[in-house]
Amino acid sequence: xxxxxxxxxxxxxxxxxxxxxxxxxxxxxxxxxxxxxxxxxxxxxxxxxxxxxxxxxxxxxxxxxxxxxxxxxxxxxxxxxxxxxxxxxxxxxxxxxxxxxxxxxxxxxxxxxxxxxxxxxxxxxxxxxxxxxxxxxxxxxxxxxxxxxxxxxxxxxxxxxxxxxxxxxxxxxxxxxxxxxxxxxxxxxxxxxxxxxxxxxxxxxxxxxxxxxxxxxxxxxxxxxxxxxxxxxxxxxxxxxxxxxxxxxxxxxxxxxxxxxxxxxxxxxxxxxxxxxxxxxxxxxxxxxxxxxxxxxxxxxxxxxxxxxxxxxxxxxxxxxxxxxxxxxxxxxxxxxxxxxxxxxxxxxxxxxxxxxxxxxxxxxxxxxxxxxxxxxxxxxxxxxxxxxxxxxxxxxxxxxxxxxxxxxxxxxxxxxxxxxxxxxxxxxxxxxxxxxxxxxxxxxxxxxxxxxxxxxxxxxxxxxxxxxxxxxxxxxxxxxxxxxxxxxxxxxxxxxxxxxxxxxxxxxxxxxxxxxxxxxxxxxxxxxxxxxxxxxxxxxxxxxxxxxx
Amino acid sequence: xxxxxxxxxxxxxxxxxxxxxxxxxxxxxxxxxxxxxxxxxxxxxxxxxxxxxxxxxxxxxxxxxxxxxxxxxxxxxxxxxxxxxxxxxxxxxxxxxxxxxxxxxxxxxxxxxxxxxxxxxxxxxxxxxxxxxxxxxxxxxxxxxxxxxxxxxxxxxxxxxxxxxxxxxxxxxxxxxxxxxxxxxxxxxxxxxxxxxxxxxxxxxxxxxxxxxxxxxxxxxxxxxxxxxxxxxxxxxxxxxxxxxxxxxxxxxxxxxxxxxxxxxxxxxxxxxxxxxxxxxxxxxxxxxxxxxxxxxxxxxxxxxxxxxxxxxxxxxxxxxxxxxxxxxxxxxxxxxxxxxxxxxxxxxxxxxxxxxxxxxxxxx
Numbered sequence: 001x002x003x004x005x006x007x008x009x010x011x012x013x014x015x016x017x018x019x020x021x022x023x024x025x026x027x028x029x030x031x032x033x034x035x036x037x038x039x040x041x042x043x044x045x046x047x048x049x050x051x052x053x054x055x056x057x058x059x060x061x062x063x064x065x066x067x068x069x070x071x072x073x074x075x076x077x078x079x080x081x082x083x084x085x086x087x088x089x090x091x092x093x094x095x096x097x098x099x100x101x102x103x104x105x106x107x108x109x110x111x112x113x114x115x116x117x118x119x120x121x122x123x124x125x126x127x128x129x130x131x132x133x134x135x136x137x138x139x140x141x142x143x144x145x146x147x148x149x150x151x152x153x154x155x156x157x158x159x160x161x162x163x164x165x166x167x168x169x170x171x172x173x174x175x176x177x178x179x180x181x182x183x184x185x186x187x188x189x190x191x192x193x194x195x196x197x198x199x200x201x202x203x204x205x206x207x208x209x210x211x212x213x214x215x216x217x218x219x220x221x222x223x224x225x226x227x228x229x230x231x232x233x234x235x236x237x238x239x240x241x242x243x244x245x246x247x248x249x250x251x252x253x254x255x256x257x258x259x260x261x262x263x264x265x266x267x268x269x270x271x272x273x274x275x276x277x278x279x280x281x282x283x284x285x286x287x288x289x290x291x292x293x294x295x296x297x298x299x300x301x302x303x304x305x306x307x308x309x310x311x312x313x314x315x316x317x318x319x320x321x322x323x324x325x326x327x328x329x330x331x332x333x334x335x336x337x338x339x340x341x342x343x344x345x346x347x348x349x350x351x352x353x354x355x356x357x358x359x360x361x362x363x364x365x366x367x368x369x370x371x372x373x374x375x376x377x378x379x380x381x382x383x384x385x386x387x388x389x390x391x392x393x394x395x396x397x398x399x400x401x402x403x404x405x406x407x408x409x410x411x412x413x414x415x416x417x418x419x420x421x422x423x424x425x426x427x428x429x430x431x432x433x434x435x436x437x438x439x440x441x442x443x444x445x446x447x448x449x450x451x452x453x454x455x456x457x458x459x460x461x462x463x464x465x466x467x468x469x470x471x472x473x474x475x476x477x478x479x480x481x482x483x484x485x486x487x488x489x490x491x492x493x494x495x496x497x498x499x500x501x502x503x504x505x506x507x508x509x510x511x512x513x514x515x516x517x518x519x520x521x522x523x524x525x526x527x528x529x530x531x532x533x534x535x536x537x538x539x540x541x542x543x544x545x546x547x548x549x550x
Numbered sequence: 551x552x553x554x555x556x557x558x559x560x561x562x563x564x565x566x567x568x569x570x571x572x573x574x575x576x577x578x579x580x581x582x583x584x585x586x587x588x589x590x591x592x593x594x595x596x597x598x599x600x601x602x603x604x605x606x607x608x609x610x611x612x613x614x615x616x617x618x619x620x621x622x623x624x625x626x627x628x629x630x631x632x633x634x635x636x637x638x639x640x641x642x643x644x645x646x647x648x649x650x651x652x653x654x655x656x657x658x659x660x661x662x663x664x665x666x667x668x669x670x671x672x673x674x675x676x677x678x679x680x681x682x683x684x685x686x687x688x689x690x691x692x693x694x695x696x697x698x699x700x701x702x703x704x705x706x707x708x709x710x711x712x713x714x715x716x717x718x719x720x721x722x723x724x725x726x727x728x729x730x731x732x733x734x735x736x737x738x739x740x741x742x743x744x745x746x747x748x749x750x751x752x753x754x755x756x757x758x759x760x761x762x763x764x765x766x767x768x769x770x771x772x773x774x775x776x777x778x779x780x781x782x783x784x785x786x787x788x789x790x791x792x793x794x795x796x797x798x799x800x801x802x803x804x805x806x807x808x809x810x811x812x813x814x815x816x817x818x819x820x821x822x823x824x825x826x827x828x829x830x831x832x833x834x835x836x837x838x839x840x841x842x843x844x845x846x847x848x849x850x851x852x853x854x855x856x857x858x859x860x861x862x863x864x865x866x867x868x869x870x871x872x873x874x875x876x877x878x879x880x881x882x883x884x885x886x887x888x889x890x891x892x893x894x895x896x897x898x899x900x901x902x903x904x905x906x907x908x909x910x911x912x913x914x915x
Contacts, residue, residue: 281697285696285697286697287697287700287701289831343879343882343883346883347882347883350886351696351697352609352613352615352696352697352700353838353882353886355615355617355697355700355834356831356834356835356838356878356882357878357879357882357883359831359835359878360835360874360875360876360878360879360882361875361879363871363874363875363878364871364872364875364876364879366871367868367871367872367875371868484704484705484708484827487701487704487705488705491698491701491702520716521712522709522712522713522715522716525708525709525712526709526712526713529705529706529709532702532705533685533688533689533702534688536688536689536692536694536702537688537691537692540692540693540694
């Protein structure tokens with residue numbers, strides 16, 4: 001989730017970089033005025049035999065960390081790291097040298113110089129080591145080139161913040177351009193403010209914390225509120241109460257939104273797998289038990305497209321989901337056409353037998369894929385624009401992969417609706433659905449329509465597999481999990497229109513997702529099934545039944 | 551009634567098996583002894599045959615395909631397992647692990663239901679039928695039939711599987727129930743118990759075959775077939791098809807529950823995998839392969855497919871699904887009424903090949 005948030009902030013990053021660069025300019029201008037380290041004195045203190053001198057020197061380094069220039073910072077970091085690695089050599093005259101892997105250098109000027117033979121390598125005391133660790137982290141916050149390194153340093157400082165200069169976090173935040181490090185710095189600032197002796201600072205920190213509605217913040221605020229010593233000041237208590245109420249309010253909104261979002265995403269997935277099923281069922285009265293396997297084939301074709309792109313056009317690999325769309329549709333549709341021509345066509349008017357036949361086909365497909373690809377989950381190289389998400393409000397995270405599935409389902413809905421309403425094929429499909437015999441009489445080739453519709457339904461399921469591939473585990477048996485839910489959608493929605501299917505898919509998705517947090521996934525399924533059985537009492541043909549005689 | 555001859559042939563073979571099982575199992579015939587696993591296997595296959603007959607009663611009889619008979623099978627099995635665990639507890643005073651894991655100090659009070667064997671048997675005969683009645687009533691009443699009905703039965707079984715996979719349901723969760731101590735006083739897993747159970751199963755199949763044939767030949771059976779062929783017409787004629795279908799549906803559920811009750815002590819364990827929709831689908835596949843409508847086809851299909859499955863899944867595990875799938879496709883496409891069709895078809899084919907060489911068939915009545 002952290003990585004995801006980083007990616008989601010990519011858009012802001014350019015702005016931040018520019019802003020950060022400007023701030024750097026401003027700051028480096030400011031830093032030139034700051035007093036540079038008195039390097040010789042510092043080395044002298046570190047080389048002193050007196051423990052208090054050493055501590056004094058280290059504390060000085062810590063205090064100077066936010067103020068020094070970049071070069072000073074690098075120098076100090078080098079000295080601190082050498083000291084902690086026992087690579088600081090102290091000559092008898094108090095002159096210091098650093099024993100670097102590349103050779104010994106003068107500690108002040110960093111010019112190559114050999115340490116005298118009688119120089120000693122001082123061992124930092126335990127107390128000195130603690131400060132040394134802080135110094136190292138404090139310097140790294142400013143100097144380290146890698147964001148991960150700086151993040152680690154900030155976390156170290158947040159853990160051991162006693163004695164760290166108060167302005168360090170502020171200064172570092174001003175110069176920081178990595179959003180994640182900046183967030184860690186801000187969290188540290190708030191954390192420090194919460195326990196600041198000054199009431200105004202505390203109030204500001206509480207308000208800042210309250211503005212960031214997360215479950216974690218709510219817990220933190222509540223534990224502070226429960227602490228009688230902390231909430232002794234009525235102003236602090238009132239601020240805490242206000243902040244808690246605010247956080248709770250937004251958390252509730254966020255929870256509601258994420259419920260809606262997850263329901264929408266589950267419904268989209270259901271729609272993709274059920275739409276083809278509903279069309280085929282409406283047209284031919286056949287339930288295709290292999291529909292889940294068409295989803296699985298779609299996902300495997302997507303994977304193959306990704307592998308092919310990786311081998312022949314690596315620069316295109318991030319766009320494999322888009323490249324795969326036509327390939328998946330055509331290939332899965334072709335499999336569907338083959339199944340229709342080879343099996344389904346011969347079972348016309350024996351729908352119960354088609355159940356068994358399509359089950360046999362699903363068994364065959366699962367095992368063919370298992371033999372070819374193996375049983376393990378496929379490792380997709382999910383493109384960066386489909387990983388992570390952006391936190392909108394509370395703990396509600398809009399994840400890109402789910403958004404992809406939702407958008408994909410919307411597109412599929414629009415395309416299918418257009419096909420059914422605007423094209424000749426759609427007209428024929430609707431005609432055959434309403435009255436097969438009459439459609440045949442007026443010259444519609446019902447067999448060809450069956451074939452085309454079956455292929456289209458299969459292709460749609462294949463696209464469902466494509467949309468799922470960033471969300472679900474892709475393995476040979478993945479299809480079996482969808483099939484029963486998809487049936488429920490068809491039973492609930494009826495076969496009259498695509499709207500019925502979409503409505504039922506969203507309804508079942510929302511019920512599943514809505515009940516799950518309270519009673520568990522199993523109860524959600526049980527309740528959904530009971531609701532459907534009861535609903536059939538009221539509307540036996542589903543929400544939107546097919547028109548015409550059947 | 552078609553297939554009269556095959557019924558008597560099947561009944562004869564079952565009777566022979568019923569006689570041979572104790573004789574061969576205990577090695578009473580010189581030089582011929584059946585190992586215990588073969589006895590056990592025969593018993594299991596007989597349970598599957600009973601289960602297939604339950605499905606055939608509905609499918610072949612009334613044209614209603616259930617893809618959820620695993621539910622009733624498992625219902626009977628769970629009731630039986632409860633009784634066996636209760637009697638094991640009475641003997642050893644050791645609680646089953648799954649109750650300890652869930653923090654129960656003893657059996658939940660309603661497990662007393664399974665204390666006595668007659669009461670358990672009554673429960674097996676009544677409770678699954680009640681469940682079937684409740685579900686059948688709401689479904690048949692709103693005229694859910696055909697593919698719809700099959701799909702909903704499958705969803706029901708799937709939901710039950712999810713429910714039983716949970717540990718807090720109190721039936722052992724995904725590990726199921728095992729650790730049976732004794733079956734009717736005979737040590738579980740012993741030869742005597744195996745022979746007894748296999749014989750009981752065979753006897754049940756025989757009884758169900760004869761009873762089922764009588765039922766199908768009766769007025770009730772004719773009405774069922776009328777439902778299969780044209781339910782609306784029967785309704786227009788004034789019959790309330792709801793109750794006819796419900797009666798057959800409940801009888802079928804009870805038959806499946808009995809099969810489950812006999813099956814569980816033979817395998818020594820029950821877990822939710824019996825509720826897997828795949829098993830329920832496979833039952834329909836046995837019936838389809840054997841041939842619908844006459845009950846003998848169901849037995850033939852169940853025996854054939856399961857023996858093939860036991861043999862192939864040991865000999866060539868990766869091959870088995872392909873064989874099963876191709877077998878189903880072959881039967882469904884080429885032999886619409888299963889292997890029993892082979893007899894009629896082969897005659898037609900032979901006649902085509904050599905019209906003169908076969909004796910003429912008696913004209914059909």
